[in-house]
Amino acid sequence: MKKSRVVDRTRLQALKISEIRSSTTEFNLYLDVGSDIIPYAQGIHQWSVAEKRQLLKQGQFILLYAREDAERVSQYLETSPAEPLGPLQPNTPVELLISDGIAEFLKTRYTYPLSVKQALSFKSLAAALQEYLERHPELGILLWRLHEHDAYTYYHSARVAAYAVGISAALQPDEPGKLWDLALGSFLHDVGNINVDAKLLQRAGPLQPKEWDQIRKHPDESMQLLSGVALNPFVKEIILHHHERMDGGGYPHRLPGGELPLEVRIVSFAEVFAALTQPRQYQTRRTIEAALHLIESSLLNFLDPHLLDSLLTLLDQNQVKEDKTPPSLS
Numbered sequence: 001m002k003k004s005r006v007v008d009r010t011r012l013q014a015l016k017i018s019e020i021r022s023s024t025t026e027f028n029l030y031l032d033v034g035s036d037i038i039p040y041a042q043g044i045h046q047w048s049v050a051e052k053r054q055l056l057k058q059g060q061f062i063l064l065y066a067r068e069d070a071e072r073v074s075q076y077l078e079t080s081p082a083e084p085l086g087p088l089q090p091n092t093p094v095e096l097l098i099s100d101g102i103a104e105f106l107k108t109r110y111t112y113p114l115s116v117k118q119a120l121s122f123k124s125l126a127a128a129l130q131e132y133l134e135r136h137p138e139l140g141i142l143l144w145r146l147h148e149h150d151a152y153t154y155y156h157s158a159r160v161a162a163y164a165v166g167i168s169a170a171l172q173p174d175e176p177g178k179l180w181d182l183a184l185g186s187f188l189h190d191v192g193n194i195n196v197d198a199k200l201l202q203r204a205g206p207l208q209p210k211e212w213d214q215i216r217k218h219p220d221e222s223m224q225l226l227s228g229v230a231l232n233p234f235v236k237e238i239i240l241h242h243h244e245r246m247d248g249g250g251y252p253h254r255l256p257g258g259e260l261p262l263e264v265r266i267v268s269f270a271e272v273f274a275a276l277t278q279p280r281q282y283q284t285r286r287t288i289e290a291a292l293h294l295i296e297s298s299l300l301n302f303l304d305p306h307l308l309d310s311l312l313t314l315l316d317q318n319q320v321k322e323d324k325t326p327p328s329l330s
């Protein structure tokens with residue numbers, strides 16, 4: 001591979017390795033190797049399971065493509081034979097499932113631009129998360145069970161982690177110390193959904209009071225499932241209180257916003273935004289603009305309103321990406 005810095009890294013989007021089919025791609029793909037973006041598969045490239053596994057072993061969870069190729073990539077994904085979890089099937093080991101969650105985390109990071117320094121920090125954080133989760137097999141098993149029970153929740157947690165880290169970086173760029181708590185807490189915050197009927201998690205219509213009671217138990221269920229793991233207090237706060245509301249009307253303890261640590265309020269904000277911008281069986285995916293409008297017009301009584309500016313700071317940088325005539329990548 002010939003090294004060549006891509007001029008405008010903000011015009012790149014990400015594919016997870018697991019989204020690459022064992023077939024042929026006909027668009028250019030790049031690797032993020034830190035301060036450089038280098039070409040990997042240029043033009044026509046035939047993929048194999050072995051090649052994808054090798055990339056994962058090298059800690060490369062995602063591949064990048066130019067935004068002007070977005071339509072071609074979308075068509076490729078729609079027309080190529082589906083491979084659930086791509087190279088991770090059949091008999092997916094827990095380690096590969098964790099890698100795919102980390103890939104979702106990194107892919108989401110490419111929905112907003114970061115500086116090279118922040119990108120390096122993000123990649124280091126992803127590597128640390130993978131190492132930590134693999135060193136604690138009890139966590140890997142819990143995440144495996146969560147994926148088997150409700151795959152949406154598993155990947156949603158990774159997306160929440162990416163937005164939480166991004167919001168925190170925009171809010172306090174010179175204070176990266178809490179990013180680990182935000183990332184780990186986000187990855188684990190919904191493991192209690194393992195004990196919630198999957199039909200309720202995927203229900204399109206309104207829930208009955210008894211069904212809501214079951215849903216509201218999942219933070220406590222998470223803490224019970226994680227009781228044997230040594231987690232720091234901020235991570236525990238995120239897991240237990242991410243559904244509390246600023247007006248004190250949340251659950252499980254109806255704590256008002258003034259009693260919630262900043263990390264909890266950040267994850268709560270990130271979770272709402274991540275949920276609004278992803279499709280579900282019962283919900284159409286909102287655009288970023290529509291999600292921001294809904295948050296600003298209807299949800300700020302529940303969320304920390306001071307974090308809206310941080311989210312806008314993060315996402316407003318995407319304005320450059322809407323240009324219909326992007327510059328060349330070479």
